[in-house]
């Protein structure tokens with residue numbers, strides 16, 4: 001973080017990670033770490049975006065290519081992408097590039113900005129943000145598997161201006177009002193208290209900062225929200241799904257102004273699906289087989305909105 005706007009906070013971030021010692025353990029962690037160590041040594045590799053894939057420009061002989069594939073397989077399931085590590089294409093569960101295409105044109109230019117991606121997963125969107133000109137990109141995500149997937153990409157790319165720290169948003173130091181753009185995508189519905197999450201996002205923003213909030217919403221024009229009892233589309237830890245009107249109200253209540261609804265899209269079985277790199281059930285198994293407008297629990301099927309707002 002040297003020479004970045006985040007440098008003054010590196011100690012506070014390190015302390016925040018250390019305080020989560022108990023959460024930084026996982027039964028599979030030694031295997032994931034071994035996989036990252038197994039990656040072939042290499043000088044820094046450039047990356048580019050090809051057909052939506054974050055494509056790392058790396059070439060090697062067949063033997064190394066096999067070792068690379070087996071290391072990447074040890075980091076399955078791969079949910080957010082796609083990525084290409086040299087000739088190894090990782091067809092992830094999600095076409096995260098489609099989400100990016102829907103929102104990118106609505107963002108204030110990212111050139112030179114310091115960006116926070118909350119719940120960044122494998123870091124796919126961080127590479128898109130960096131490629132779009134951001135000078136510093138910090139991702140935070142509590143999932144250690146995703147941190148290791150990011151480390152696999154960073155093993156090749158070696159870009160010190162893109163960092164992922166294993167923290168949930170609620171553990172980010174509250175003194176960091178440094179981010180020009182803050183993205184929270186796919187996180188709000190995982191929080192028991194969505195209002196607190198929005199206030200935490202506001203606290204991380206610089207003056208005139210821009211929020212990009214992407215989340216599941218309920219269809220309809222009313223100002224309402226649906227409390228989820230147990231599971232939603234097979235997922236646990238989903239708490240409350242607002243309509244777009246209620247979501248914009250929440251965003252305003254958290255101190256943001258001028259929320260603009262940039263996109264509303266029903267998730268398709270082409271955007272989220274099982275692949276050789278994520279072999280478990282996916283969206284197809286989460287929908288009612290007799291009525292695909294509903295989840296198997298009888299709720300409206302996944303609909304996602306992107307709202308962009310400024311700090312007031």
Ligand SMILES: C[S@@+](CC[C@H](N)C(=O)[O-])C[C@H]1O[C@@H](n2cnc3c(N)ncnc32)[C@H](O)[C@@H]1O
Pocket residue numbers: 080096099118119120121122140141142143146167168169170184185186187190214
């Ligand atoms: C549905 S995924 C979204 C990934 C990515 N942002 C995207 O839109 O494609 C949600 C991510 O949020 C992370 N997450 C869950 N709770 C979180 C929290 N409290 N703070 C930060 N990230 C969280 C999960 O580990 C997961 O990687």
